[in-house]
């Protein structure tokens with residue numbers, strides 16, 4: 001087992017992790033960047049569309065090209081060591097990170113850790129959801145935009161958030177038919193411009209509709225959708241049978257926070273942020289000292305905010321290693337904080353902001369409790385719903401409870417009513 | 432609730448709000464920005480060399496046109512990541528108008544090619560002809576295709592489909 | 598046509614944004630049947646391109662399973678490669694001459710592969 005020592009370890013080379021690495025490295029911090037994928041860029045390597053945001057940042061640039069540019073900067077930076085195709089398995093009290101490389105298990109010893117592992121996709125319960133042909137939106141994107149393979153001939157998209165809308169558009173670009181986008185909520189979840197774009201191409205977007213079942217002998221041969229009433233129950237008689245060979249799930253993301261659970265950072269269930277998230281302060285540090293977070297793992301947001309938050313985490317880590325002068329620190333910190341604030345100033349960010357406020361309040365009470373009983377260090381996850389075991393096993397992120405009134409919940413009720421035969425979340429996720 | 436958020440198709444009222452007055456429409460090509468929600472995005476403003484898309488005070492502002500400055504150059508059409516901008520020229524001919532649309536599909540049509548014109552719901556409404564193709568550099572650019580359409584459909588046509596070969 | 602491209606319609610030949618460079622074709626077997634795919638692509642991509650979606654059967658209910666996440670998260674795509682079970686088809690790279698088989702049941706935990 002090889003041992004590598006470094007000043008800062010960053011897990012995840014998506015926009016958050018890369019920007020954290022570049023920021024830290026710019027202050028002379030020896031940084032090791034770990035990603036289980038081969039290519040650098042996280043979600044960005046699958047995004048063929050042009051991003052929103054500030055013109056002077058990367059707005060109007062396609063995700064794949066942002067990834068390329070960031071990757072080049074990483075590869076040309078001598079303070080950054082890249083460990084790609086390497087999965088982080090666990091982080092231990094002595095500061096050891098266990099990683100699985102293509103050659104075997106290694107140890108990485110770092111003084112600081114930034115977790116930027118992104119998110120995983122939510123599963124929806126419905127009969128037939130385990131059939132081959134039922135794919136997550138990320139899988140569809142990986143298959144078609146990274147590997148150049150069409151997922152099928154005709155797709156039913158579940159969920160009209162930005163991901164569902166954008167992946168529908170990408171499917172059309174790859175020459176795949178999109179039979180419909182169904183959305184349980186009364187209104188479209190994503191931005192109207194994305195919705196209008198696929199609507200113009202003739203894809204119906206059906207609000208207050210969900211999937212009733214996917215069927216097929218060995219793989220998806222069709223799917224039945226139906227309308228929902230005010231109580232999220234399917235309305236008998238409204239069923240429509242669609243001839244599709246792929247059902248694509250785009251019902252939301254949830255932070256991929258296994259490593260944070262495992263290393264004992266305080267976690268809390270905050271629906272506005274996408275599920276269980278670590279408690280962290282303005283510097284992006286968690287309750288586990290020296291462990292920072294950034295990006296979707298800290299709350300599901302956007303690449304633009306992930307990049308800014310990544311820089312903040314990188315700056316804080318560099319600062320705590322004594323590499324940044326007071327003057328530089330306050331200047332950079334204000335600059336990044338201002339950028340984040342600007343990005344989050346619109347109505348679309350109201351949810352995120354209220355989630356962060358909630359999280360900060362919890363962090364405050366945890367800190368106060370810790371100050372009161374110093375003898376009893378706070379190592380229990382804060383504010384857990386009663387039915388959550390204190391130490392949840394890793395690899396459960398995908399079966400996170402869905403937020404209220406959410407598509408996932410509507411779907412879960414459907415399948416409860418009809419008996420849930422062999423749900424994927426039960427077998428596949430707990431592996 | 433606007434049909435925009437229930438079906439993805441903007442309402443007649445939405446469209447009226449982004450269409451210039453009659454006299455401006457009669458004067459030459461103009462951009463129409465079908466971007467109705469406050470989203471954190473501003474490249475349209477920066478893409479216009481003529482200052483026709485007003486400066487944003489806040490990144491979430493809804494773009495506002497100054498049609499007196501718009502030349503109909505369609506640079507903004509290719510720049511908008513939401514593919515929400517179109518240029519319409521109702522002075523093209525007695526009976527026809529020209530409409531510039533972003534088109535990120537293969538194959539790109541060729542000049543002179545007949546197409547089926549579609550509305551904002553993707554429904555075929557008329558026949559048209561491709562008049563100009565500005566290819567845009569792959570992979571960064573967005574091609575812009577200009578089609579001629581019946582003049583009465585100047586505010587209706589917002590897409591096209593290539594006729595299937597064979 | 599260009600060399601090194603299979604003619605299967607599930608392969609994207611022409612894309613408005615992306616280019617998929619021609620790669621080296623290799624031969625492998627699926628359940629004894631000879632197939633072709635590109636060297637270095639995930640086994641699951643090569644199988645999918647050949648129209649094969651069922652990769653294993655669940656051990657409880659013997660229901661067919663394909664891939665789901667495509668990034669090594671969910672273990673829904675386990676196959677047997679050259680006799681070794683529990684290989685994730687979505688991340689394992691295709692090599693010349695690989696013998697790939699459908700996996701029955703889940704077998705031991707994925708990490709036991711060496």
Ligand SMILES: Cc1cc2nc3c(=O)[nH]c(=O)nc-3n(C[C@H](O)[C@H](O)[C@H](O)COP(=O)(O)OP(=O)(O)OC[C@H]3O[C@@H](n4cnc5c(N)ncnc54)[C@H](O)[C@@H]3O)c2cc1C
Nearest residue numbers: 012014015016035036042043088117118295296302303304
């Ligand atoms: C379809 C779609 C469209 C989007 N469109 C936009 C858009 O237009 N504009 C915008 O701003 N945002 C957009 N986003 C959101 C944006 O992509 C994400 O918010 C952003 O990528 C989050 O960055 P991240 O670095 O936190 O996570 P990710 O990009 O998910 O990166 C996380 C990385 O961590 C790695 N990783 C995870 N676990 C481990 C482990 N245990 N060991 C090693 N490595 C690990 C993963 O391999 C991955 O590379 C879109 C997302 C999707 C899915």
Ligand code: SF4
Nearest residue numbers: 479501502504505507
């Ligand atoms: S068409 Fe040209 S002049 Fe008019 S708003 Fe667009 S970029 Fe500006």
Ligand code: SF4
Nearest residue numbers: 466472474475511513
């Ligand atoms: S660039 Fe396009 S999507 Fe962005 S604000 Fe302008 S019109 Fe809207």
Ligand code: FES
Nearest residue numbers: 665667671672687
């Ligand atoms: S498809 Fe999820 S691990 Fe392979």
